[in-house]
Amino acid sequence: MAFQVTIVGSNSAIPAYGRHHTSQYIQYKNSRYLVDCGEATQNQLKNYKLSALKINAIFISHLHGDHYLGLPGLLASMHLQGRTKALDVFGPAGLQDILVSHFKYSDTTLKYELRFHSTDEKQHEVIFETRQLTVSTIPLNHRIACMGFLFREKPHPIRFNKAKLPPNLTLAQIGSLKKGEDIYNDAGKLLYKHKDLTIPPLPQKSYAYCSDTAHIPELKHILHKVNLLYHEATFLDENELRASNTFHSTASQAARLAKNAHVNTLLLGHFSARYKDLSPLELEARKIFKESYLALEGKTFTIE
Amino acid sequence: MAFQVTIVGSNSAIPAYGRHHTSQYIQYKNSRYLVDCGEATQNQLKNYKLSALKINAIFISHLHGDHYLGLPGLLASMHLQGRTKALDVFGPAGLQDILVSHFKYSDTTLKYELRFHSTDEKQHEVIFETRQLTVSTIPLNHRIACMGFLFREKPHPIRFNKAKLPPNLTLAQIGSLKKGEDIYNDAGKLLYKHKDLTIPPLPQKSYAYCSDTAHIPELKHILHKVNLLYHEATFLDENELRASNTFHSTASQAARLAKNAHVNTLLLGHFSARYKDLSPLELEARKIFKESYLALEGKTFTIE
Structure with a gap:
């Protein structure tokens, strides 16, 4: 088990057809990370037998409810399950306010240290690192402050x-x-x-998470040659106007970015509730970038 | 369809064995009410084909996350689905603070009027009424301010x-x-x-919801002869000390109250995650009060 991304939820604002709000569970060697934590994430982690207690750090992209409303409950459950290991949480400054308010009204004092780090969504900068990995922010373009996250291995030795x-x-x-x-x-x-x-040293494996965002062609520089790119594809191209009005992307736009950034593989997600059948999104992307796949819940993608 | 209670979720603090956090959907003639709204309630409503848009009023018992963390997402989804009809929400004062904060950070202006009514959990008083029904608070005894709700038909004409x-x-x-x-x-x-x-006029049908609470024998007066009583039964009697320390009840205590209040039927819920098999809770209650049933998710109980 080297570097894996499991899709915990990948629907957009309204849960539909059994699909859940956004969350992803990332395993890198012995470490576990959670990216976004929509409502019902703790239930979904249980469904897929992914340990919440083992999570080392949580990264929240923005403060739309479908990306963070599962966080207070997940943090409380870790507390009730006896977590004592400190937990790092990264996200927009307002998130701290929301969490403090929840724990105040529920009269909860966590049994573990919650280290909150507020992020600057306008910067592309390293916000977290271990001996082997860095996580940096990716500035996105959404209705409210929003950032993606780039997980990249540090250079390997000769x-x-x-x-x-x-x-x-x-x-x-x-x-x-x-x-x-x-x-x-x-x-x-x-x-x-x-x-x-x-x-030559082993290549530095990388995973980039980009949700939610309007199409940003310039992201190809930050995303250059990442192994795996998750990019939101809320709509089909026929809804391109709606996509740009709501600061979302189409499957074609995601594929164009993947192609221009020369990534290996593209995952499409953040599906609109209007689509029961998601295959047209995949087909649309594959016309531009062949290695496009749907980020279906429960699926695990390994970065080779 | 006269007077029905559907169990949307009935597990306690940690979701377990596919069981969800607390929520109930109440149908009275053409009106729909939601009592408590734990995380994933909106998903569960979809699972059971219960319309969120038709809900007239929502009642939140207290501010532990397992009873309200699904509310911001449910309110946002109604907004996205085009709700324009005003919605009444009843709950502890802090809930308004939490909702305002969520909608501020997510930059959401609801398309419908959300009328928040803060409740006084120390009073037994009518907080809501229609032409045919009243809803009153039931003071409970929990770690934080907490109340139950009594739905009762108004007197029928001669x-x-x-x-x-x-x-x-x-x-x-x-x-x-x-x-x-x-x-x-x-x-x-x-x-x-x-x-x-x-x-003689038809009897006034009634439903009482009591969660979360330590055992309160005196509740028999408020609950006297209600048709259907939902009472939390987080633990078995063998965990009575733990129940009283955490301000929860055992199945026996719920049954004793049901018996002394001369109710028709008792529903047990708010199950601890320690119980995979719930039948011992039902058995324990039935030794004291025969008409005891488990409030299993997806089940609908009709008040005849």
Whole structure:
């Protein structure tokens, strides 16, 4: 289990056809993250046997109810289930206000430390990092302050080509290789070329979450070559005007961005309640970008 | 369809085994009411094909999340679905604060009038009435301010015994009968006894909702002879100490109250997540009060 995204909910404002409000559960090695937490997320986590207690940090994109109204209940349930491990929550400043108010009126003092971090949705900046991963914000364009999140592995170390590595290298010479340098002797003569003794580091895997937003062609720079891109596709192109009026995107727009950003795979989500059958959204996107898939609830996408 | 209660959710604080947070949908003739609105209530209403748009008024018992966290989302969905009819919401004063804050941060201006009425959980008083029904508060004893709700039909009019009614009664004489008076002639001679010409009015049907609360034996007065009583039964008697410490009740306590109040039927609900199998709660209650039933989600109970 390396790097996986499980769709907990992917419908837009009104839940419909058994589809739920937005939430995604991200597993990276031994860490678990939640992105957005619409109403009923805690029920859905149970349905899919995803542990709420193991979540290390929660990222909330914006304060429309379908993206955060499950959060107070989830936080309270962790408290009732005996969580003691601190929890980091990232989101717009108003979210803290909402949570404080809920816990005040319900007279709840959490048994664990809730560390709230308010985010600046206008910046593309790292807001969270571990030894192996960073999470940065992606400025989006929605009716209210809204941001996406980019999960990216930190650079991996250089790998040695063990078959070709001379057995008598000194620590200083190994240090030079790690820095990407060729190796010379004291007389300045080239002994080994760096590229002959090493294998390029593993690529940095990445996942980008972009919901909710109008179409932003310039996002292709931030999203350049991410492995997996989740982009909202609330509407079909036939509703492009409605999409732009409500600061949402169409499946075609999401696909165009995926193509121009040279991502590997596109996930479409945040489906309008008007669509019972979602396959036309997938078909529309695939005409532009072949590797387009529906972010259906319960599905897990692995970043290879 | 006269007077019906449908269980939308009946689990306590942590949703478990597919059971949801508390909510009930009450139909009285052409009116619809919602009592409590835990997280995922709007999804559950859809599951059971109960119309949210038809709801006339919503009653919230207290501000623990499992009883109200579905409300902001439900109100927003009604707005998105084009509701224009005013909606009355009754609950503790803090609820208004919470709703105002949510709609401020989500930048939502509802398309319908939301009339908020703050309740005094210490009083037993009528807070809502229609031509045929009153709803009054029932003071409960919980960790935070909490009240139940008593739905009761207004007195029905006297009914005439058509087989015995003399055809030549004057309007004044009919008026006397409606007031419950016997009929005399001008000389003061008794012509007809009231009881001979009339049938007693239909009884006033009633439904009482009591959640969450520690055991209150004195509630038997307010609950005297209600047709249907929903009373929380979070625990079995073996957890009586835990029940009283957390201001909850056991199934036996609910049954004892139902018996002493001479109600017709008892519904048990607000089940602890510790119970996968709920039948022991029903068995425990039936030892004391035979007409005890589990308030299982999706079940509709008709008040005959």
